[in-house]
Amino acid sequence: MTAAIEELRESLHPKIREALDKRGFDEFSEIQMRAVPKLIRGDNAILIAPTGTGKTESALLPIFHRMLTEPHPPGFTTLYITPLRSLNRDMMNRLEWWGKELGLRISVRHGDTTQTDRRKQATHPPDLLITTPESLQAMMMGKVLRKHLAGVRFIVIDEIHELAGSKRGAQLSVGLERIMELSGEVQRIGISATVGNPDVIGQFLCGRRPYTIVQVPVAKTLDLTVRFAGESFADQTKLIEKCIDSHTSTLVFTNTRSVAEAIGHALRERGDIDVHHGSLSREMRVDAEDRFRAGLTRGMISTSSMELGIDIGQIDHVVQFNSPREVARLIQRTGRAGHQLHATSKGTVLATGFDDCIESMVIVRKAMENEPENVRPHINASDVIANQIAALAVERGEVAIQKIEEIFSRSYCFADAGPLIREVIAQMEKHYLIRTEGDMVITKARARRYLSLNLSMIADEKKSIVFDVVSRKPVGTLDESFVISWISSGAVFVARGQMWRVLDIDEDRIMVEPAKNAKGELPSWEGEQIPVPFTVAMEAGQLRRLHNFNGYHADERTVAFSEKILAEMKKNRSIVATDKVIVLEDADEGVVINLCGGHKVNEALGRVLSILLSARYGTAVGIETNAYRILLRLPKFLRAPDVDEVLCSLEPDHIEAILTLALKKTALYKWKLVQVAKKFGAIDADADYEKISISRLLDLFDGTVIEKEAFRELFFSNMDVEHARLVIQRIQGHGMETATSRLSIIGAEGLFTGKDVIVPPGEDQAIIASVKHRIDEQDIILACMHCKGWKSRTKVGRAPDTPQCPVCGARLIAVLKPYDEKMYLAMKKKNKSTEEREAEARMIRNANMVLSSGKKAIIALAGRGVGPEAAARILNTFATGDNFYREILKAERRFVQTHRFWSD
Incomplete structure (x- = not known):
C-alpha cells in the first residue's frame, strides 16, 4: 500500500x-x-x-x-x-x-x-x-x-x-x-x-x-470499434450472436424497444438471452437483472433502461446496435463493461448502413477523445416557476414576493428570472392558484390539489392504440406527443421493428397497415427517436468530404463498405453532401435536401422551407426529416432548383419568426400549449386534449407567459434555431454551397431505409396469409333472398362453393355481416321504411353476385367495409390467388380511409 x-x-x-x-x-x-x-x-x-x-x-x-x-x-x-x-x-x-x-x-x-x-x-x-x-x-x-x-x-x-x-x-x-x-x-x-x-x-x-x-477522463478506459453488421437482419443477428458467444457476459444496447424485442425474438431459442426495457413490468426487469447477475444468462438486450448505473454484475463486453446517435450516450453505455478498477471498457458499435457507419465512426472518435456533448439546462422555464411558487405558497401559507425572488435568484436556472417571476404570479392569480395582497403571495385551496397532480414536470401523456387493419390486432401504443407531432393520414412510422402506414386516426385508435414496400418511404419517425446533434452530423459531413478514415476506430469491412458507397457516388457523377455542400435532389416524391445538420436543425429548416414554398406556390407541402435529409413532398411542377432558390434567399434572422407564426397552426404547438397550461394550473391536469378547442386556447393564452413558454420549449427541445441560422449564414457567406442533382444512392438511402427498421423476410406473403386467415375466420350469415325464410350463421372458410337454400331450393343467397341480421329479419314486413327498402336492394344485388361468382363473391363480400359495389370492382379485376386478396385489402384500406367509424 x-x-x-x-x-x-x-x-x-x-x-x-x-x-x-x-x-x-x-x-x-x-x-x-x-x-x-x-x-x-x-x-x-x-x-x-x-x-x-x-x-x-x-x-x-x-x-x-x-x-x-x-x-x-x-x-x-x-x-x-x-x-x-x-x-x-x-x-x-x-x-x-x-x-x-x-x-x-x-x-x-x-x-x-x-x-x-x-x-x-x-x-x-x-x-x-x-x-x-x-x-x-x-x-x-x-x-x-x-x-x-x-x-x-x-x-x-x-x-x-x-x-x-x-x-x-x-x-x-x-x-x-x-x-x-x-x-x-x-x-x-x-x-x-x-x-x-x-x-x-x-x-x-x-x-x-x-x-x-x-x-478523470473516460477515454483512457475505453476500447471501442465500429463494425459493419451487414444490411440484412439475419446477418446482423448472427454478428450479435458471435459477440455474445465470444464473451462471458454481453450487454446489447438498442435505440428502441421494438428492436430490442426483435433481436430478443431472433435469439430466444438460445435460452441464455433476456430482454430489458421500460415497457416491461418491474418484475420482468428485476428477474432479467437477477438472472444476468447470477450468470444464468450470457446476454441481455436492452434500451436506455440499463444505461444508468443499475448493478447487474460483471459485464465483459457492450454491443451498441446501430449508432448511439450521441457521444455521451455511447460513453455511458459502453462504460458498463469492465465495471471494476483498472478494467478497460470494451465496446462494439454494429452499424447497418452508410449513414450509420459514418455517424458511428464519428461518435466513437469523439468518445475515445473524451468529447461528449454539452448538457443544456432549461433557463427561465416559466411553468417551473409557477410550480415552485405554488409549492412555496402551500408550504408557508403566504410568502413575500421578495423572498420568492431571492430563492429563485440563487438557482442557476433562474438567476436572471427578474420580471418574469411577477409575470408568472399575475398569470397564476388568474387561475385561482394564489392571490396577492400587497407584496405577499397567499395560497388558495386549489393550489394543494394542483401540486398533488403536478409533483413532476414530466408531461402526462395518454396513449393511443395502434391497430393493424390486416391482422385486426393491436400493434402497440404511441405516446400523445408522438401522435400529435408526427402522425397523420398516410404517414409512415416504425413500431415493433417494422414500418407502418397510417390509414386513419380515431380518438384513441390509429388504424395502420404494414408499409410492405419499404422503398419510396422515409419513416416519419425512427422509433423512440434520439436526435443526432449538429456537431456529430457536421463531422459526419466532414468525413464524407475528406474521405480519410485514418484515426477513426472501424474495422476493414466497415471502411470498405463506406468507401464503396462514396466510390459509387463518384462513378455515377453524383454530388456528395458534406459539411460544406448541401445537395438538393429531385425524387418522385418531391425534393430531397441532403443536409448534414442533425435532427433538430433539419426539422427547423424543413418546416421553414415548407411554409415558404406553401405560401409562394399555394400548394400543400409535406415534410419528413432525419439527421442527414429533409424530404419535401411537392407537386410535380416544383423541383430542386425552385427549392434551392427559396433556401438561398432565406434570411437567417427570420427563421424563428417564421416558425413562430407557422407553429401556431400546428397540432404540435397546440399539444405543447396544453401541456404548459396544465403545469400552470390554467387547465386541469386530467383535461382531455382532444376536447379543448385550439382557437379558444390561442385566444385565451395569446401574448401570455404560457404562450411564451410553449414556444421557448419547442425551440429548446424540438428545433435547433441557433444552428439552423448558422447554416443559412454559411450559405450566404459562401462557407457552404448548394447544388441540385437527380436522386443519388445516398439521397435515396433515407427514402428506402430507416434506422432501426427491420423488415421481416417474406413480408408481402405474410400479409396475404394474414388476410386469408382472418377472412376465413370471419363470421357471416348466409340468407335466402327468394323465400326470405332461411338464414344460417357460419364462417367464410366453411361456406359452400355454391350455397343453396334448404327450404325453397333457390340459389339466390346473400352474404351478410352479423350486424345485418336485424335488417334481414325486417325483409318480410309489408310496409318497409326507405332505409329497409334500400337495404333489401343491396342484399338482392349481393345475392346475385354470389349466384354468378359463388365462393369468390362470398370471400370478397366478407371483407371489412366491402359492400356490393366494392365487391363488384374486386370481381371485375378477374384477379386470382394472392392478387385477389390484395384487391380485397385495397378495398378495405379505402374503407378505413373514407369512414371515420366502423359499423361493427
Whole structure:
C-alpha cells in the first residue's frame, strides 16, 4: 500500500477503515484519491469519472466520515437523489451493508414506498434517505417531513447529467434552494460518468456558490470499434450472436424497444438471452437483472433502461446496435463493461448502413477523445416557476414576493428570472392558484390539489392504440406527443421493428397497415427517436468530404463498405453532401435536401422551407426529416432548383419568426400549449386534449407567459434555431454551397431505409396469409333472398362453393355481416321504411353476385367495409390467388380511409 493510500485511509473514521478491511479493500481509485480529501474538507463538487471506478464511494465515504465525526441535528442528515426509482432500489441494495457496518440508518423513498415505511421515516427518520426529485417535492409539502429536512447537511445527486438537461432538473434546482431555507447551507455533490461542460453542471448544482470539479477522463478506459453488421437482419443477428458467444457476459444496447424485442425474438431459442426495457413490468426487469447477475444468462438486450448505473454484475463486453446517435450516450453505455478498477471498457458499435457507419465512426472518435456533448439546462422555464411558487405558497401559507425572488435568484436556472417571476404570479392569480395582497403571495385551496397532480414536470401523456387493419390486432401504443407531432393520414412510422402506414386516426385508435414496400418511404419517425446533434452530423459531413478514415476506430469491412458507397457516388457523377455542400435532389416524391445538420436543425429548416414554398406556390407541402435529409413532398411542377432558390434567399434572422407564426397552426404547438397550461394550473391536469378547442386556447393564452413558454420549449427541445441560422449564414457567406442533382444512392438511402427498421423476410406473403386467415375466420350469415325464410350463421372458410337454400331450393343467397341480421329479419314486413327498402336492394344485388361468382363473391363480400359495389370492382379485376386478396385489402384500406367509424 502506497503512502498516499495509507494517508487517505487514516483520514477516515475508524469504523470506515474497519469496514474497508472487511471488504478486502487495499487501494483507492484515481477519482477516490482526488475527491475524498476535498469532500472531507467540505467542498461542493462535481465528480466525473468512468463507470465502475468508485464514484459513489468517492462521494459517500467522506459523508459517512463527517456523519460519524460531526454533531448533527435530528432528521435526514444526507439526501441521495437519483433520477430513477430503479436506481433508488439498486443504491439501497449497495448501501444497506455500509449502514449496518457503520451504525447508520438508510432508507429509500419514492412513489412505490409503502405507507408503513413512510410512517417509519416520519417517526424515526433515517440518517441517509435515497429518493427521487418528485418524492422530494412531495416531502416538502408535509409538516413532519419538512422538520426532518431541516437536519440535512449533505446532498448527493447521482447521474446529474440526466437531470440537468430537463425541466425536472430546473425544478430540483429550486427545490434545493427551498431546502436551504429549512436547513441552512449544505454540502452539494454531483456524480456523472460523462459531461461535456462540467462548469455549467457545477453552476447548475451550486448556483453562485464555489465548487470544485474532480474529473478523470473516460477515454483512457475505453476500447471501442465500429463494425459493419451487414444490411440484412439475419446477418446482423448472427454478428450479435458471435459477440455474445465470444464473451462471458454481453450487454446489447438498442435505440428502441421494438428492436430490442426483435433481436430478443431472433435469439430466444438460445435460452441464455433476456430482454430489458421500460415497457416491461418491474418484475420482468428485476428477474432479467437477477438472472444476468447470477450468470444464468450470457446476454441481455436492452434500451436506455440499463444505461444508468443499475448493478447487474460483471459485464465483459457492450454491443451498441446501430449508432448511439450521441457521444455521451455511447460513453455511458459502453462504460458498463469492465465495471471494476483498472478494467478497460470494451465496446462494439454494429452499424447497418452508410449513414450509420459514418455517424458511428464519428461518435466513437469523439468518445475515445473524451468529447461528449454539452448538457443544456432549461433557463427561465416559466411553468417551473409557477410550480415552485405554488409549492412555496402551500408550504408557508403566504410568502413575500421578495423572498420568492431571492430563492429563485440563487438557482442557476433562474438567476436572471427578474420580471418574469411577477409575470408568472399575475398569470397564476388568474387561475385561482394564489392571490396577492400587497407584496405577499397567499395560497388558495386549489393550489394543494394542483401540486398533488403536478409533483413532476414530466408531461402526462395518454396513449393511443395502434391497430393493424390486416391482422385486426393491436400493434402497440404511441405516446400523445408522438401522435400529435408526427402522425397523420398516410404517414409512415416504425413500431415493433417494422414500418407502418397510417390509414386513419380515431380518438384513441390509429388504424395502420404494414408499409410492405419499404422503398419510396422515409419513416416519419425512427422509433423512440434520439436526435443526432449538429456537431456529430457536421463531422459526419466532414468525413464524407475528406474521405480519410485514418484515426477513426472501424474495422476493414466497415471502411470498405463506406468507401464503396462514396466510390459509387463518384462513378455515377453524383454530388456528395458534406459539411460544406448541401445537395438538393429531385425524387418522385418531391425534393430531397441532403443536409448534414442533425435532427433538430433539419426539422427547423424543413418546416421553414415548407411554409415558404406553401405560401409562394399555394400548394400543400409535406415534410419528413432525419439527421442527414429533409424530404419535401411537392407537386410535380416544383423541383430542386425552385427549392434551392427559396433556401438561398432565406434570411437567417427570420427563421424563428417564421416558425413562430407557422407553429401556431400546428397540432404540435397546440399539444405543447396544453401541456404548459396544465403545469400552470390554467387547465386541469386530467383535461382531455382532444376536447379543448385550439382557437379558444390561442385566444385565451395569446401574448401570455404560457404562450411564451410553449414556444421557448419547442425551440429548446424540438428545433435547433441557433444552428439552423448558422447554416443559412454559411450559405450566404459562401462557407457552404448548394447544388441540385437527380436522386443519388445516398439521397435515396433515407427514402428506402430507416434506422432501426427491420423488415421481416417474406413480408408481402405474410400479409396475404394474414388476410386469408382472418377472412376465413370471419363470421357471416348466409340468407335466402327468394323465400326470405332461411338464414344460417357460419364462417367464410366453411361456406359452400355454391350455397343453396334448404327450404325453397333457390340459389339466390346473400352474404351478410352479423350486424345485418336485424335488417334481414325486417325483409318480410309489408310496409318497409326507405332505409329497409334500400337495404333489401343491396342484399338482392349481393345475392346475385354470389349466384354468378359463388365462393369468390362470398370471400370478397366478407371483407371489412366491402359492400356490393366494392365487391363488384374486386370481381371485375378477374384477379386470382394472392392478387385477389390484395384487391380485397385495397378495398378495405379505402374503407378505413373514407369512414371515420366502423359499423361493427
